[in-house]
Amino acid sequence: MLCKRAQNRKLSELTQLSLLNFFDCRLFLRVYCSSINPLVRHQASEALSCVRIACREGSQPLEAFEKLVITCCEAMVSFILRIQHAPLNV
């Protein structure tokens, strides 16, 4: 749910920017980053829930922690690579 909402918010902000005919890459990036942040946090909190469950049930909390760290870091790398290769060429 949150993912969808965050994406919509991001799109609406970006559309506003385009309506203003604003080409500043840095500002574009700023808006992009702050709008994508809920998505990153959502993924992190989902992974944290897995950690919580693993701790409660005593089943492989280490694996859950590894998933939290790796998933979130890779999500960030992924987003960055995408925006880096976007036509705006930031």
Place this chain on the structure above:
Amino acid sequence: MIQLTLSRIHKQVAETDFMSECFTKSSHGDAARFRCKYAYEMRSFISGFEQELINAVDMISDVDPLLCVPMLGITAKTSLAVGDRENDALAAALLVCQSRLQEQLFKYLDEHKSDERGDAADESPVLNEVSFPALLIPKFEESFEAMPDDVKKPALDATYRKLFEFTFSAVERAADDDTKRGDVIRIANYALLEENLSAIASRLEGVVKEYVGAAKEARKIACSAYLSSSGFGPALDVATHLHSKLLSGISVADLPFQPGCGPESVASMLHTILSSPEKAVQTLHRTMSQHMRYLSPFLFADVWSECTKFIVSWFVFLESVLKRSPEYSETVACLPEGLRDMFARLNGAS
């Protein structure tokens, strides 16, 4: 054009499947460079992630604090993969996570060790922290075992470095806080650290060996500071004073005419030692045995032998200088060989 760009990015974001992506070293490198270049923007990008990591660490360490060791391994591995650069918000978040893990681990070890020690050890200068490296290094090796060698070594080195920095700063902090026993705290703890790590250092090159060397050096410095406040202090003061004069370019012949180097002041500084050297050595041995009673006999003998070397080497210097200048009527004839024997006799007795 703008609309096209937005729709492409929107599509890309919507299609992203983070779980199944695989990243190469170069893609991590590109991303790290990007994060550093746009540091401000990146902070808003990953804001909140750090807190989730801390929450996870606290949750897991509540269940089993020793799980902090493999978690440190996981964090170090990820840090290496994403790149460790200045101004990188992601690297900073991982660093905060590592610090929290260490904090939780040391807190547990501290409490655990305190329980074992009991009340009698309250006045001991020996810190719990000096036992941590020997206790944790094998666990770290085990946790990092599955990593490929090119990743494992730097990750382990970085972790060991943090561990040693923690240990060294704990010793220095305790020594600085205790004005009376600062040098004793340093000598005892650095000696113990060396002893605890001797077996590990013999098979591990790199950081461990480097820090064992640093502990040895720190112990030496503490030993000289400790001895300068002992009965040998005035004699060592005069020796270092003469030495500094020589280093500044004064010749041996001119030494007796320099301030603080006159025959009378040298004689008065050496008086106690020259009048009863055996008594001075025995007093030092008694005081040191009392101060270092927490060390094993083997380790005490090692510390004593280091003090012997330090004092005797200064008396060798004194003898060579005083004999070459006729103005000094004072003689150090019974020294330093005599002193070396006296020190050795007491070492055998301890």
